[in-house]
Amino acid sequence: MRIAITAVVLFTLAVGTSGQQAATHFDGKTWWEHVKFLADDSLEGRDTGSEGIKKAQAYAVEQFKKAGLTPAGTEGFYQPVAFMQYQVDEAKSSLTLMANGKSEAISFADDGFISTRLTHKSAELTAPLVFVGYGLRVPERNLDEFAGVDLKGKIAVYLAGSPEEVPSSLAAHYQTIGERWKALQAAGAVGLITIYNPASMDIPWARISVNRNHPAVDLADAEFHEAEGLQIAVAFNPASAEKLFAGSGHTFAEIAALGKDRKPLPHFALASSLKANSVIVGTPLKCQNVVAKLEGSDPALKNEFVVLSAHVDHVGIGAPIGGDKIYNGAMDDGSGAALVLDFAAEMKAHPEKLKRSVLFLLVTAEEKGLLGSKYFAAHPTVAAKAIVADINVDMFLPIAPLKVLRIQGIADSSLGEHAAEVARSFGVKPVADPEPLRNLFIRSDQYYFIRHGVPSVIMDVFFEPGSPEQKLFKDWLTNRYHAPSDDVNQPVDLNSAALYEEITHKLLVDTANGGSAPKWNADSFFKRYATN
Numbered sequence: 221m222r223i224a225i226t227a228v229v230l231f232t233l234a235v236g237t238s239g240q241q242a243a244t245h246f247d248g249k250t251w252w253e254h255v256k257f258l259a260d261d262s263l264e265g266r267d268t269g270s271e272g273i274k275k276a277q278a279y280a281v282e283q284f285k286k287a288g289l290t291p292a293g294t295e296g297f298y299q300p301v302a303f304m305q306y307q308v309d310e311a312k313s314s315l316t317l318m319a320n321g322k323s324e325a326i327s328f329a330d331d332g333f334i335s336t337r338l339t340h341k342s343a344e345l346t347a348p349l350v351f352v353g354y355g356l357r358v359p360e361r362n363l364d365e366f367a368g369v370d371l372k373g374k375i376a377v378y379l380a381g382s383p384e385e386v387p388s389s390l391a392a393h394y395q396t397i398g399e400r401w402k403a404l405q406a407a408g409a410v411g412l413i414t415i416y417n418p419a420s421m422d423i424p425w426a427r428i429s430v431n432r433n434h435p436a437v438d439l440a441d442a443e444f445h446e447a448e449g450l451q452i453a454v455a456f457n458p459a460s461a462e463k464l465f466a467g468s469g470h471t472f473a474e475i476a477a478l479g480k481d482r483k484p485l486p487h488f489a490l491a492s493s494l495k496a497n498s499v500i501v502g503t504p505l506k507c508q509n510v511v512a513k514l515e516g517s518d519p520a521l522k523n524e525f526v527v528l529s530a531h532v533d534h535v536g537i538g539a540p541i542g543g544d545k546i547y548n549g550a551m552d553d554g555s556g557a558a559l560v561l562d563f564a565a566e567m568k569a570h571p572e573k574l575k576r577s578v579l580f581l582l583v584t585a586e587e588k589g590l591l592g593s594k595y596f597a598a599h600p601t602v603a604a605k606a607i608v609a610d611i612n613v614d615m616f617l618p619i620a621p622l623k624v625l626r627i628q629g630i631a632d633s634s635l636g637e638h639a640a641e642v643a644r645s646f647g648v649k650p651v652a653d654p655e656p657l658r659n660l661f662i663r664s665d666q667y668y669f670i671r672h673g674v675p676s677v678i679m680d681v682f683f684e685p686g687s688p689e690q691k692l693f694k695d696w697l698t699n700r701y702h703a704p705s706d707d708v709n710q711p712v713d714l715n716s717a718a719l720y721e722e723i724t725h726k727l728l729v730d731t732a733n734g735g736s737a738p739k740w741n742a743d744s745f746f747k748r749y750a751t752n
């Protein structure tokens with residue numbers, strides 16, 4: 221199913237640059253060779269801290285050396301990062317719904333499980349449940365779902381998602397655990413239950429549940445802990461959610477119907493309490509980011525850095541699906557890591573004088589909650605103020621011809637605007653995020669650069685609504701995303717990958733050479749984090 225590059229795409233590129241001789245730097249083939257290495261079964265899905273990810277990183281370092289890049293970590297090309305790994309001892313743990321003297325056990329497999337992504341300490345408590353809609357406080361939109369609700373000593377139950385009056389970037393921001401917990405804790409809550417929104421579940425419950433006890437990982441350093449005081453966090457299956465609403469005068473069906481269309485949700489006390497006994501075991505884990513530098517040529521601007529980032533980790537070995545237990549992560553994010561390596565080689569083969577320096581950053585632990593980038597953005601290996609932009613590449617999905625490019629952050633900065641211009645110059649239509657429910661803006665590594673004030677974008681191959689490609693992408697998420705079948709045996713469109721690389725390359729080169737560094741737009745919510 222692989223498609224070799226044809227004259228058609230070269231012609232398109234030439235036309236797209238309005239008569240200029242288009243530099244065609246990429247053919248998709250060298251990129252795919254890197255993907256094949258990174259997604260090989262022998263790397264066992266590149267889990268954070270595993271032998272497999274070490275092999276991937278050693279390969280990356282070899283490629284960076286071959287390309288003549290300079291080490292830019294704290295130990296050569298590496299930046300070691302200390303983690304803790306957390307796992308629920310399910311045999312010793314239990315969740316029980318209590319109402320009117322009756323109790324009903326919650327099945328971890330079928331109903332809801334304890335999330336160690338959010339809580340790291342064992343706890344024993346019984347607390348009443350309160351439904352708080354989407355569980356959001358968004359001051360910019362005068363939305364406060366905790367106003368007038370008594371949450372003191374209680375567990376907040378909410379539907380994942382956001383009301384339509386909250387724009388997607390803002391909604392994504394306030395759904396991060398740090399922001400959400402700040403608001404919930406201020407309201408007096410001691411725990412939370414997130415009910416997945418059936419309208420935005422990328423992965424079906426059966427697949428989530430089967431991997432629920434894969435250890436969660438967090439940065440070891442306490443400066444990064446964002447949910448201190450949260451005693452219990454539960455992820456709940458929407459198909460079982462009616463039992464939370466029994467006796468409340470409301471049904472989950474009613475809530476889900478409103479949540480599907482981002483309508484406002486009611487807030488009310490539920491009839492039950494949750495009795496929770498969670499036993500969580502923590503063990504230390506080590507891994508590293510990989511950082512390489514291409515020095516700029518301008519005496520002053522070479523002290524500024526444009527970051528090209530991707531995550532090299534994936535989720536490792538998991539529950540077998542169709543007899544396969546290796547979650548290869550070919551697209552997620554073998555594709556982005558391979559692009560970074562391909563760019564290093566390409567820039568060696570065709571050196572362009574870049575004024576600013578470029579950092580080639582392969583972060584770890586993205587799948588654990590953007591932890592490698594969180595660490596790097598807080599402790600960069602170059603001066604923090606010197607980082608002027610992040611172009612992040614994660615699972616750009618060249619599974620169909622590239623006609624539409626989705627750009628997260630398109631309306632937030634001059635970098636977003638320029639990305640759109642570059643796409644147009646190649647005959648590709650740029651679009652903003654049409655799927656705000658999926659929270660993509662906070663779901664990859666650009667987010668921590670944004671939180672540290674750095675204008676950022678992430679782009680991927682997209683589709684026109686209602687086109688046959690729409691179904692192709694939906695099916696990909698349902699069947700291959702975070703599944704063993706995201707491997708190198710899937711169909712890939714090398715022309716599409718090559719064109720994506722071409723656009724990203726032009727954006728990188730333009731940003732490195734631009735007269736002024738990218739700036740946040742005045743009306744962007746994220747401008748508040750700008751430091752320059």
Ligand SMILES: [Zn+2]
Binds near residue numbers: 552587702
């Ligand atoms: Zn992923």
